Amino acid sequence: MELARELIGLFSAFVIPVILVGFPLYGLYKRVPVYETFVEGAKEGFGVAVRIIPYLVAILFAIGMFRASGAMDALIALLNPVLEPIGFPAEVLPMAIIRPLTGSGSAGLVADMVARYGEDSLFVKMAAVMFGSTETTFYVVAVYFGAVNIKRTRHAIPAGLTADIAAMLFAVWVVRLLFG
């Protein structure tokens, strides 16, 4: 286990440098004008960033209003009676709901839970596993689809949220199994 972790850590340290140095080096070998080509590609960076702004604004401001209004707390209160019987603790429910909506918000929540329940508590472990095993679904939708101007997302959000819900349930279950 420890060895595997070391290896993974080692690999992840090398991935970016290998890509950034290896690709141009191979390009040079293939007689690609690497500098010009790089600049050509890099030019798109600005366009892409600007293109996703409207999508990000649309999603983030709606989520911001939803949180500020207290509707989030109401949703948590509403879901609690449903989840309590299946062994899903109320303490980690805020995390499960906030995680797909905002990355920085859920990181703040982990920090808050560490302060409230202590680093070693089961709740913090569940929240941390939830944080580590899912992504900010709405942000990913906004950025990836925004970059190619996709407005009709079809079943992308239901699929993403299904995976998120599954991950939240698995997180509770796996942590209970390993540490409970």
Add this chain to the structure above:
Amino acid sequence: MLNYIWAALLISAFVFAGVSDIGDLGRDTYRNGQPLPLVLEFPEGTAASGGRTPVRIQINAGVYQDFYATDESPAPSYDGVLLRTGEGMVLRFDAGAALPEPLETIRGVSRSNDDELQGTVEGFLSPVLGLGDDPTAAQATVQFEPVRFVKMTAIGAAALDFAETAAGIAIGLIGVLALFLGVMKIAEEAGIIYAIVRVVRPVLRPLFPEVPEDHPALGMIALNLTANVFGLGNAATPFGIKAMEELQKLNPSEDTATNPMVMLLAVNTASVQLVPPVLLLALLGLQINRLIFAIIITTGLSLLVAIVAARLYGKLPGSRASDPNRTGPFGEAPPQAGRDSRRGEG
């Protein structure tokens, strides 16, 4: 789908803010127009220098709880100053005072330019019962500015705040995007992407059956997933965007997601990672070592769910009807000719 979720977020925000504000007005949560009784001590005497007298503010917990009908209690004392102004005397709490609710909320409205809670001193009642004829203390009542529609103001402010944040995030991405899109261009020209496609084809083809066998999209997807697995979120985003652009070249529609796009998104939101995010490491420190195994199991299971969900939901009648690649009622394919060349630069 996103239309409804988005509208639901906005409408529920508005309704909740409205209901909770009207509830506050009905319960008179903030005791608008009623002065709060408290005791002022003058540690340096009552002589004012330049109109400012330092005071120690004592709020009796019982009085406070009765007054605001709350369970919260104030600290034993707060430091502040008494200001003599043209309009009378103003009591100002020091900045950063740890105030109980609802005073904390009142501070958001009844405040000085530096965000200090302040209110007008209505009158002094001297001598103070229980304090004898101690000249260094006096009982006073303070009136704060009326607080109305806190939540309504808050959601308005949140909307403006988050709009700014969103643009900030996008602008912050420019550098990293440029870096990786530049390198990707080299990889494309040098044929590296095609080499990667050949390696990952057996694994990715079943997930993206609609993508032609040798299409560069598969290579971009592979790089995106690799960066994800190693916890390199910053690098994963440009690869993912590039993969989307490649998939868009195969898309006969301008603005409707294809099945492979949904699959790429689902796999990304499930976020397969072997390396915990840096943020989590920063929050939990070495504790993370014990959690990494749990994270890997959870993320693996949720990846399976993501793949199954993307595939299953794609087969629903609604998703079939909106599929840009659907075949018409007589089995003919929608016109696709000439689109690939047109779309290259996006």
